[in-house]
Amino acid sequence: MTSEPVLAVSSLVKRFGDVTAVDGVGFELMPGASLGIVGESGSGKTTTARILAGLDAPTSGTVLLDGEPVTGRSRRARLRRARLLQMIFQDPYGSFDPRQSIAASIAEPMRLHLPGTAADRRARVAELLDQVGLSERAGASLPRDLSGGQRQRAAIARALGIRPRVLVLDEAVAALDVSIQAQILTLLDGLRRDTGIAYVFVSHDLAVVRHITDTAVVMRHGRIVERGDTERILREPRHPYTRLLLDSIPVPGWDLDRVARDRRALDPSS
Numbered sequence: 157m158t159s160e161p162v163l164a165v166s167s168l169v170k171r172f173g174d175v176t177a178v179d180g181v182g183f184e185l186m187p188g189a190s191l192g193i194v195g196e197s198g199s200g201k202t203t204t205a206r207i208l209a210g211l212d213a214p215t216s217g218t219v220l221l222d223g224e225p226v227t228g229r230s231r232r233a234r235l236r237r238a239r240l241l242q243m244i245f246q247d248p249y250g251s252f253d254p255r256q257s258i259a260a261s262i263a264e265p266m267r268l269h270l271p272g273t274a275a276d277r278r279a280r281v282a283e284l285l286d287q288v289g290l291s292e293r294a295g296a297s298l299p300r301d302l303s304g305g306q307r308q309r310a311a312i313a314r315a316l317g318i319r320p321r322v323l324v325l326d327e328a329v330a331a332l333d334v335s336i337q338a339q340i341l342t343l344l345d346g347l348r349r350d351t352g353i354a355y356v357f358v359s360h361d362l363a364v365v366r367h368i369t370d371t372a373v374v375m376r377h378g379r380i381v382e383r384g385d386t387e388r389i390l391r392e393p394r395h396p397y398t399r400l401l402l403d404s405i406p407v408p409g410w411d412l413d414r415v416a417r418d419r420r421a422l423d424p425s426s
């Protein structure tokens with residue numbers, strides 16, 4: 157059986173006035189796969205992610221979710237997109253209603269998208285809390301009473317509730333301590349194995365991308381400059397920009413002067 161990509165992006169362009177934030181980006185994501193989008197600040201990663209989630213409209217290009225375009229702005233189109241694709245942000249604090257319990261927030265997308273009674277939703281919320289490693293007590297708490305790591309677990313539970321096919325994670329662990337990062341990445345790995353969900357994982361952190369993705373694209377100035385298996389890209393980068401990104405990771409014996417020289421050679425205006 158050959159399966160079709162769950163997400164297919166082609167010739168995506170986004171301009172903000174004179175700035176071309178995304179410039180001809182294309183990639184495919186198979187069901188259950190995990191794709192990294194890496195690059196420095198300003199390379200166009202977040203804009204790409206926002207277009208996938210329908211938060212920005214592309215200037216041109218197509219995004220197909222399960223074979224159908226998702227650029228429509230009608231209520232029906234938005235509901236369909238949200239049903240198939242959910243997004244997780246760096247700090248989900250702002251996306252939780254501060255007056256509502258975590259459990260009530262997790263139930264909200266189910267209320268919008270799925271049939272079922274309040275009792276069905278309560279049962280599913282209990283299952284989700286367990287799946288992401290949160291206690292019943294955490295479920296009864298308000299967002300402000302949880303740690304950053306707990307809130308990110310809650311955001312994952314809320315996104316998974318309606319069983320989407322794709323999760324887009326934009327710097328989802330960037331604000332967390334390294335040990336908490338590792339816990340969340342391990343949780344995400346397990347959830348992918350158990351549910352067959354696919355990830356688009358946007359990150360500037362190559363160590364994180366190595367852990368969580370199978371393939372990756374490297375973006376620079378809105379374009380994809382390199383793509384392939386994540387391990388290969390990190391082991392044998394082919395594009396000078398990817399090499400520069402790798403050389404920019406601080407390690408013992410790190411040569412800051414060399415990194416600065418390489419950067420000037422690649423980008424004389426920097």
Ligand SMILES: Nc1ncnc2c1ncn2[C@@H]1O[C@H](COP(=O)(O)OP(=O)(O)OP(=O)(O)O)[C@@H](O)[C@H]1O
Nearest residue numbers: 172175176177195196197198199200201202203204
């Ligand atoms: N709403 C906007 N209006 C104008 N310019 C924008 C807007 N959003 C992004 N840009 C510009 O588009 C380019 C790409 O930004 P984007 O946020 O997608 O990059 P990024 O790789 O995600 O970086 P970061 O990690 O800093 O968010 C940048 O030059 C940015 O200034």
